[in-house]
Amino acid sequence: xxxxxxxxxxxxxxxxxxxxxxxxxxxxxxxxxxxxxxxxxxxxxxxxxxxxxxxxxxxxxxxxxxxxxxxxxxxxxxxxxxxxxxxxxxxxxxxxxxxxxxxxxxxxxxxxxxxxxxxxxx
Amino acid sequence: xxxxxxxxxxxxxxxxxxxxxxxxxxxxxxxxxxxxxxxxxxxxxxxxxxxxxxxxxxxxxxxxxxxxxxxxxxxxxxxxxxxxxxxxxxxxxxxxxxxxxxxxxx
Numbered sequence: 001x002x003x004x005x006x007x008x009x010x011x012x013x014x015x016x017x018x019x020x021x022x023x024x025x026x027x028x029x030x031x032x033x034x035x036x037x038x039x040x041x042x043x044x045x046x047x048x049x050x051x052x053x054x055x056x057x058x059x060x061x062x063x064x065x066x067x068x069x070x071x072x073x074x075x076x077x078x079x080x081x082x083x084x085x086x087x088x089x090x091x092x093x094x095x096x097x098x099x100x101x102x103x104x105x106x107x108x109x110x111x112x113x114x115x116x117x118x119x120x121x122x
Numbered sequence: 123x124x125x126x127x128x129x130x131x132x133x134x135x136x137x138x139x140x141x142x143x144x145x146x147x148x149x150x151x152x153x154x155x156x157x158x159x160x161x162x163x164x165x166x167x168x169x170x171x172x173x174x175x176x177x178x179x180x181x182x183x184x185x186x187x188x189x190x191x192x193x194x195x196x197x198x199x200x201x202x203x204x205x206x207x208x209x210x211x212x213x214x215x216x217x218x219x220x221x222x223x224x225x226x227x228x
Contacts, residue, residue, distance in 0.1 A: 047166070047209060047220035048220075060216055062217040104154075104171065104213055105154050105213045106213045106218050107218045108168065108171045108211070109166070110177065112166060112167075113165065114164070114165055
């Protein structure tokens with residue numbers, strides 16, 4: 001059974017760059033059958049999809065965040081990563097990584113990491 | 123983006139009650155509709171996908187229905203472990219979007 005685990009700094013200052021990593025076990029990020037996703041949850045915006053990536057190199061980003069987001073895959077470490085630049089208080093949230101079968105169109109998320117809380121404060 | 127609107131925002135219920143939650147999409151989403159359960163401090167858990175299909179291990183007291191823009195999650199006989207927040211989510215177009223949640227409480 002696949003397991004996902006987020007890691008990264010929990011406290012950032014405004015204008016800094018958020019970098020998170022998701023480590024996958026029990027499955028492989030190089031699998032062609034899945035997209036690997038980043039989702040965040042805040043009290044203000046609820047659950048919000050940030051973006052997804054596939055082992056083919058395809059990425060899709062939420063247009064509302066596209067100018068600040070990049071993602072990458074590290075098959076040697078079985079990890080994928082999120083980078084969000086120029087953070088503000090509005091980016092404070094619990095960040096989740098999640099897996100979605102490629103057959104689920106734009107994403108039905110069948111496995112999630114436990115989430116990591118990111119706080120933005122000066 | 124497709125907006126997903128759930129009702130009610132919260133529902134008070136007792137063990138054994140039948141509970142129904144509705145979700146309306148701002149445009150047609152075919153059958154690309156999922157339901158999730160979230161408990162405090164935990165990640166959402168996929169319950170139902172493609173409107174009707176139960177994820178492995180999900181009890182049969184959970185069921186989904188609907189088509190087009192209007193969908194329903196039903197819990198036929200509420201159990202103590204079902205007290206949680208439930209979210210609908212569309213996967214018809216990018217970005218996937220979630221409803222605002224329905225809290226099922228005592």
